[in-house]
Amino acid sequence: MAVRSADGREFRDKVAVEEPLEIRLGLPDGTHKAVSITMRTPGEDAELAAGFLFTEGIIKSPEQIKQIRHCGLKIGKVKGALDRVASLNSNTIRVDLSDNASVDLKKLERHFYTTSSCGVCGKSSIDALRSDAKPIDNNGLEIAGEVVNSLPDELRKAQSAFERTGGLHASALFDASGEIDIIREDVGRHNALDKVIGKKFLDGELPQNNAVLLVSGRASFELVQKGLMAGIPIMAAVGAPSSLAVELAKEYGMTLVGFVRDGRFNIYSGDARIRLRSHR
Template identity: 45%
Template sequence: MVRVTKPWRVTRLRGDGSTRVRADILAGEEPLEVRLGGRPFNVTMRTPGHDFELVAGFLVSEGVVVDREQIRSMDYRAGIAAGGERDYNVVDVRLAEDVPLPDTYIERHVYTSSSCGVCGTASIETVRKTSQYAVSQDPLTVPLGVLLGLPDALRAEQSVFERTGGVHAAGLFVDGELVCLREDVGRHNAVDKVVGWALLEGRVPLTGTVLQVSGRASFELVQKAAMAGIPVLSAVSAPSALAVELGEELGLTVIGFNRGEMLNVYTRHDRVSGAGEERETGA
């Protein structure tokens, strides 16, 4: 049985030597195998829940699909678990007949940890994906005050984090309003769940949107945003150098250290309105 959370008894130790046994709630983490036409494609460690969105978003990130009509069906594998019940850790995807299988379909390693969204790729060349959407052309501008309010808006809706303190979150915002939030032990999974929701809702490409994430901005998250047509990625922590370089190349706005009072804009500063005149300071 898969669970979003799991209760566990823990022993709490204090510096004064006192102990206390209490109940704790842990974030669920289980493997999810993705199959294309019945054949293994990828295994990722994830927090159960919104699995079809996770799979759909992953397929967008991999460049396999760009439209919901390209996914003919998704379902959990049947008849494998005890008693012939569905196996909720295996999702089988049937693509439309005109959708080619990815080039790395045979070669792809089939394990991705919850901390890495590109670890399962078979070669360096397959890490980099090409988006069909020119995010550099997106005319979106976002007031500084709106951007600064996104972390608090995200945190207020993180129900699984509130119970466990152990998951990442990704939220999609339109005109400062949260339209979708997903949580997962893997930050890349949280983003894939948001993108998958958008694909299944027929909202991709996600022009005019901001993706706010609870952790750092990595190369993979910038790439996932670009693959979905998201022009602005904002993170509460630091971006990596490669993430910033990719954002610069693609014309995607990368924001880091957004913690409600100030933020750093690393690329495409023109998308942030309401800021004062730039002043050069020391490194």
Template identity: 50%
Template sequence: MGRITTLRPVTRIALGEGVRRRADTLSVEEPLEIRIGGAPLAVTMRTPGHDVELAIGFLVSEGVITDRSDFLAAIHCGGPGTGGAENTYNVLDATLAPGVRLPTADESRRFYTTSSCGVCGKASIDAVRTISHHDVMQDDVTVDAEWISELPDRLRAGQAAFAKTGGLHAAGLFDAATGAQLVIREDVGRHNAVDKVIGWALQEGRLPLRGTVLQVSGRASFELVQKAVMAGIPILSAVSAPSSLAAELAEESGLTLLGFVRGRSMNVYAHEHRVRIDAVTRGDAPVQEGRAQR
């Protein structure tokens, strides 16, 4: 397995205090090529670690697999230019069950991604609207706003690598009924962190993820809503803003979308019926119309 963090010499400049040279801990970012049966499918920039979960989550998000039985095995293999002799841990070859429909060549060409932006575009929008096997709209789970407000701190407490680098996103999955933390994953790409969570869930036989809340450390992009819906997650909570397309897809798909979950406030952008607000939290104050707080 590759390194998650690395040391690099830096020059620290503090105005009025001076200049100091020291080592700084950085998050590692390296490419991962995902193959199926030896055929290249996707390339993403990621933080090494939990690569199999990442690949599985990616395949779930893109509608290639839907059940634990669809995925048989995965192995790291030699990367380009190594002649296959040296294992760089940057190429992962997955084996799927017989009968699983593999992406066509045209579909594979849209799978080349970066750590800052997941797979997106017209094809992905159509995919999540037409091939999701899990009906999020029918999940009647509800959660307390008070409990939701605690999730960012719980997520941060589980970010071991972030504490060293300050440079990784995280995604955490929580059980809405018990409040239990199920899994937390970190990555330089927010969509990769979510894929790792979904990959873990498929390996554990937990899909669809009914009755769960996905908490993410950054903004709520279209890709994250797409991945949540494809995994059957009914509630997505983010510490920053959603995009307009993310809110539209959440509304259409039946997913409860929260943004700016910070301290004791939050904005609900879609399907607020799943968020309970008791009298103490409300302060019995009347609902006021106005611009949402940032």
């Protein structure tokens, strides 16, 4: 993209791609329903759709899914005046349920509109978010404080798209030694986490009860809720947590760490899982 700097110079710059994605659910009776529209960075759309449906409690297991596919033509398959039509069609993805799958249709009565900035809006109550999450088991998982401090640097090293554009959020799963397992980037922080959880969901690797989650922005209520749905016991954020995020983490036994940067962090919940150096 051609841009102009403050001193008047023209140069080419790379910007993060942001396009809408409509997620539709194909029901066993042959009908399908629009479930969500989100502004996202194209790529890993199937993971995003699966992760969203799982973390919202609409689907419970990968066996409930028959197939996930984009509707219509892919981007770039046609030329001329139909380009935009092709783009819009490829920005619709359908998750078809297996013939014997059943979902709570009452959950589908709440149509979601998700933006890259605010996450899921229009929830009728906080209780609706809490209804499907389970308390985190105390399995003895611990992570050293110095490992927590190392996570943002490891995340940044793995953020290939961020290095090119500077405009993407990231979510990543690590083990207790700080080894990175999976990372996803997106213009939306919620989408990045849905992609991570969606990948693990489709691979049959949930709950992630030995994982440490790091998110590149702040820790919101919705992100904590998604982490709880995936059974993640430790969540760390480069930014600040919200008050509701802290309350939810405490209620369900999740370790929540914020302001992980510049060699420091704050523990807001579950400090028993963080192994700190003793101060003398």
